[in-house]
Amino acid sequence: MFVLVEMVDTVRIPPWQFERKLNDSIAEELNKKLANKVVYNVGLCICLFDITKLEDAYVFPGDGASHTKVHFRYVVFHPFLDEILIGKIKGCSPEGVHVSLGFFDDILIPPESLQQPAKFDEAEQVWVWEYETEEGAHDLYMDTGEELRFRVVDESFVDTSPTGPSSAEAASSSEELPRKEAPYTLVGSICEPGLGLLSWWTSS
């Protein structure tokens, strides 16, 4: 679920923080810069793990701050393919079931990866698994707030860096707001025995 990623960056420490220990200032700056941010093709950064190497700090003309090149390791959320995770159902829509992990929300389970046969109840806006037994069909509802176990099937990174001025001119002529795309999304599946709501598989 979490991986340690080795990164290198130059950290700028402003002069009014020179009285603090360099390691503490650098740790704080790195956490402020990267925590809760998605790095393209890496994952969601959680917090600094440790600093492996500090190079010499330089002061450049015109700027009183010190610049230090730091080699460090960061804890990053990046589940591997086919990993099993447990999350909470955030809601259901015709696109599928939205699952959240608390700190990470953009997980979608598309309708074809639900336990089959499944149908979408329009009145309650909830997906239902029509489970067949000898007694008849049981309707198992996927309600909001329920915990469920799913397998990570796919992930996609979207580069959300700001675009240049040429595309901004075309966008300002039409009145649409810029679409907010999630930079990192996961696609899950609950198609196998053992996956789905935890309450479906616990034997009382």
Add this chain to the structure above:
Amino acid sequence: MQRGDPGVHRGGRSQSPGAGAGGGSRGGRKDANSALLSNYETLKYISKTPCRHQSPEIVREFLTAMKNHKLTKAEKLQLLNHRPMTAVEIQLMVEESEERLTEEQIEALLHTVTSILPAGPEAEQKANTSDDVTMDEEDPA
């Protein structure tokens, strides 16, 4: 050594660094708050899993016990993270478990997992409520 022009230095200092620092720290405060919130959510998520009570010694003990089962690193990681209690869960986490493990091996694996890895917070809660029930029975006596 050349002395710089004193006028230039004074001009630079009067450029109200307070405003720049204020704006920078306001943006920094928003980032710091969202980072703090995300770290809190991550801690909350992890505290609800069975991993909460693990320590490096427990992990080492578990990995040595797993050596003869011949599981991949990813499978051992998932066993550590989820502490499966049923055969269905093992089949999910271990690839091709029907071909690689016999039923006795799956039972042995389950036994190792539940004995070495400490139980999660829900199992603790159940134990606590059953203790409370027995306490109530003893009190009137």
